[in-house]
Amino acid sequence: MMRRIERENTGLLHAGQDLVVAGYAGLAGTVKLAEAEKEKLSRWFSNEYMEEIAGCSRYLLREAAGDGRQAAVPGTQTALQDAENPAEDAPLCAISPEFWRACGAAEWEPAGEGGILTAIWNLTGAYETGVEFYLRQIPIRQETVEVCERLELNPYRLYSQGCVLLTADNGGQLVRPLAEKNIPAQVIGRVNKGIAREMIVQEGRGFLERPQPDEITKVIPGFFN
Numbered sequence: 001m002m003r004r005i006e007r008e009n010t011g012l013l014h015a016g017q018d019l020v021v022a023g024y025a026g027l028a029g030t031v032k033l034a035e036a037e038k039e040k041l042s043r044w045f046s047n048e049y050m051e052e053i054a055g056c057s058r059y060l061l062r063e064a065a066g067d068g069r070q071a072a073v074p075g076t077q078t079a080l081q082d083a084e085n086p087a088e089d090a091p092l093c094a095i096s097p098e099f100w101r102a103c104g105a106a107e108w109e110p111a112g113e114g115g116i117l118t119a120i121w122n123l124t125g126a127y128e129t130g131v132e133f134y135l136r137q138i139p140i141r142q143e144t145v146e147v148c149e150r151l152e153l154n155p156y157r158l159y160s161q162g163c164v165l166l167t168a169d170n171g172g173q174l175v176r177p178l179a180e181k182n183i184p185a186q187v188i189g190r191v192n193k194g195i196a197r198e199m200i201v202q203e204g205r206g207f208l209e210r211p212q213p214d215e216i217t218k219v220i221p222g223f224f225n
Contacts, residue, residue, distance in 0.1 A: 133189025
């Protein structure tokens with residue numbers, strides 16, 4: 001289970017900033033589900049596709065130790081140096097708080113248990129501010145979509161370690177340096193005044209619900225024990 005850092009209201013997050021998601025929501029859970037439900041999923045997916053899903057772990061961002069937010073990656077060198085030299089085809093690198101700041105992020109929240117929606121709830125709750133975001137703008141891989149459809153799970157509430165929620169005064173200027181390092185990122189919304197957490201979907205607007213049990217526990221009940 002991800003241990004969150006309790007923040008004082010330092011002013012790092014404020015109304016008018018953009019919300020950005022780096023990495024892929026629900027991907028860590030997708031990989032774990034493919035392992036646990038290999039036999040079941042193989043009824044629909046070919047062996048080649050199952051191998052492709054298993055290989056998606058290479059797309060997970062890895063937070064470096066130093067601020068207590070996430071475990072260190074064994075064998076890494078200086079986190080910032082590693083992050084500036086990612087693998088050619090994937091952002092398999094250790095990323096430190098200094099890395100996010102250097103890219104232009106004001107604040108960040110690693111996603112984990114409860115998925116990206118829990119990360120949005122936690123970060124805005126820590127600063128007691130509002131937010132509006134487009135659900136369909138959140139980066140998500142097709143493998144996650146298909147696995148979640150077969151297992152009837154919500155990918156946005158699925159275990160998302162390796163995905164990070166960020167804020168920046170200019171989200172586009174944050175996305176560009178991340179893309180240069182092969183890190184997928186997308187502006188999904190903005191921080192607003194007040195405390196309303198609004199989620200925009202095809203049907204219209206709604207309010208983000210409180211965090212719910214992670215979807216992965218519907219398939220692997222003891223996953224976080």
